[in-house]
Amino acid sequence: MFLVGLTGGIASGKSSVIQVFQQLGCAVIDVDVIARHVVQPGYPAHRRIVEAFGTEVLLENGDINRKVLGDLIFNQPDRRHLLNTITHPEIRKEMMKETFKYFLRGYRYVILDIPLLFETKQLLKYMAHTVVVYCDRDTQLARLMQRNHLNRQDAEARIEAQLPLKDKARMARHVLDNSGEWSVTKRQVVLLHAELERSLEYLPLRLGVLTGLAGLAGLLYLLTRCLLPSP
Secondary structure (H helix, E strand, C coil), X not given: CEEEEEECCCCCCHHHHHHHHHHCCCEEEEHHHHXXXXXXXXXXXHHHHHHHHCHHHECCCCCECHHHHHHHHCCCHHHHHHHHHHHHHHHHHHHHHHHHHHHHCCCCEEEEECCCHHHHCCCXXXXXXXXXXXXXXXXXXXXXHHXXXXXXXXXXXXXXXXXXXXXHHHHCCEEEECCCCHHHHHHHHHHHHHHHHHCCCCHHHHHHHHHHHHHHHHHHHHHHHHHCCCC
């Protein structure tokens, strides 16, 4: 099995594209959901965050106050790095757990929905394929203004706060252009799914695991023959 990193930008249509992949039967892991999960009370990352940043980052119910924590690390690279060293290992562990579940169920590939895939670059090395849901700037602006009921200035400010989609598209292995009709975008998703399904990149890992399991079974058989008394 191999991993496919999927990203996009605000109002680019990433969520709609993911829904199509899911309708096609694809396995999808939302890394943002995992990131929120690993900092819940009772988890190691939660305890370490409180130790590092103090109880002022907690809400009354014990959850992490994401806004307060975000303000604490804003424009402070050292604190941001500290937070990343706490959360990223836990995110990777949960990500691998979820991925392994899909591996056992026989999926050929898993899509990871990673909003900051190219910005942080933390997970890029694990991705066999990268996909960007792209749309041109004018379309992105118009969709954002309509969807969020924003004026042009506020919408432009939100777009400017992100890495431009054209830059992400240059770095991605696959680009799904969502600038036009939705039916055209949906066809691109279906074709990409078919291409990924045909890929043989999943074989080395699966064969390696099967070889390991076969070796383990052989070892257990030999141990059984040696330890059990002969009839």
